[in-house]
Amino acid sequence: MTDPAIETNELTKQFGDVTAVDGIDLTVERGEIFGFLGPNGAGKSTTINVLLDFVKPTTGTASMLGLDVSEDREALHGRIGVVPENYGLYDRLSGRRHVELAIELKEAADDPNELLDRVGLSTDDANRSAGEYSTGMSQRLALAMALVGSPELLILDEPTSGLDPNGARELRELIRDENERGATVFFSSHILEQVEAASDRVGIMNDGQVVATDTIDRLRGQLDTGAQVALEVNREPDQKLDDLPNVRDVVVADGVVRGTCLEPAAKLQFIDRVREVTTVTDVRIEESSLEDLFASYTNEETSNSHGEPVAPGGVA
Numbered sequence: 001m002t003d004p005a006i007e008t009n010e011l012t013k014q015f016g017d018v019t020a021v022d023g024i025d026l027t028v029e030r031g032e033i034f035g036f037l038g039p040n041g042a043g044k045s046t047t048i049n050v051l052l053d054f055v056k057p058t059t060g061t062a063s064m065l066g067l068d069v070s071e072d073r074e075a076l077h078g079r080i081g082v083v084p085e086n087y088g089l090y091d092r093l094s095g096r097r098h099v100e101l102a103i104e105l106k107e108a109a110d111d112p113n114e115l116l117d118r119v120g121l122s123t124d125d126a127n128r129s130a131g132e133y134s135t136g137m138s139q140r141l142a143l144a145m146a147l148v149g150s151p152e153l154l155i156l157d158e159p160t161s162g163l164d165p166n167g168a169r170e171l172r173e174l175i176r177d178e179n180e181r182g183a184t185v186f187f188s189s190h191i192l193e194q195v196e197a198a199s200d201r202v203g204i205m206n207d208g209q210v211v212a213t214d215t216i217d218r219l220r221g222q223l224d225t226g227a228q229v230a231l232e233v234n235r236e237p238d239q240k241l242d243d244l245p246n247v248r249d250v251v252v253a254d255g256v257v258r259g260t261c262l263e264p265a266a267k268l269q270f271i272d273r274v275r276e277v278t279t280v281t282d283v284r285i286e287e288s289s290l291e292d293l294f295a296s297y298t299n300e301e302t303s304n305s306h307g308e309p310v311a312p313g314g315v316a
Ligand SMILES: Nc1ncnc2c1ncn2[C@@H]1O[C@H](COP(=O)(O)OP(=O)(O)OP(=O)(O)O)[C@@H](O)[C@H]1O
Pocket: 015, 018, 019, 020, 038, 039, 040, 041, 042, 043, 044, 045, 046, 047, 190
């Protein structure tokens, strides 16, 4: 059996009184695009820094591609590509020189121009000193260096920070291309939409712990908030419509019948039930938002489309 791309066992990191990472068991399989989500201070960067052997764990173990992150650091170096949280660039060296150095260090055979082109840095940009780069350009350069040697595993800490919307989209495409080539991609972010658009699976970290790991669709399905179904009708019904088992909070107001459907099949049952008593002229379905999802796992206060607080999801 192939070893997972990333595996942590009871991994804990304490900084004095602060438990930044609190006994996490995380497995990322080979070939996945895995989004690592969590609010500021959740422990994402500390976890990544342990994986990169920048900090030592207090207890527990971490391995990548079947190798211990600390003992086998040298062997891992040639097989992974990294954009860490605080990557350093040499102000006086050009972008191209940075990539050339990364190629020499990895003893790889890449063409620097091709890598620079892939991350959207023009020939002119590549000739400029990195000290003149904007945040987004620096981020692109760091990414080009991470791609050197076609790594089996890419680890990207907040790769979209500093990128404009176009840059973020290009990055998502690049992540997909790398994944199609066979690379596993592990990237952290606190921006839900970006993680949803790019990942096969996500892990949500909060307060040092991994509180959920699954696809976003399945995590959404586990929320107990249900979907809000709003039916515009040409005549408000007088009948009570609260007799379906998986539809609750039915209200009729301003020519709209609303109900909360607790499972997918209940939506159609609800529409059929309302159509028995009046004519439905329009249908709107409002799934729980990504913000609701995130908040339910990280206990942040939020509200659904009706202004009601959203209860934390049942899965921990
Ligand atoms: N070197 C350090 N010394 C002391 N405390 C630290 C250190 N590094 C991180 N921490 C603390 O550990 C906790 C987790 O921080 P970490 O940077 O891992 O979170 P994060 O999820 O990456 O947050 P962000 O999204 O803001 O980067 C925070 O409380 C932080 O203050």
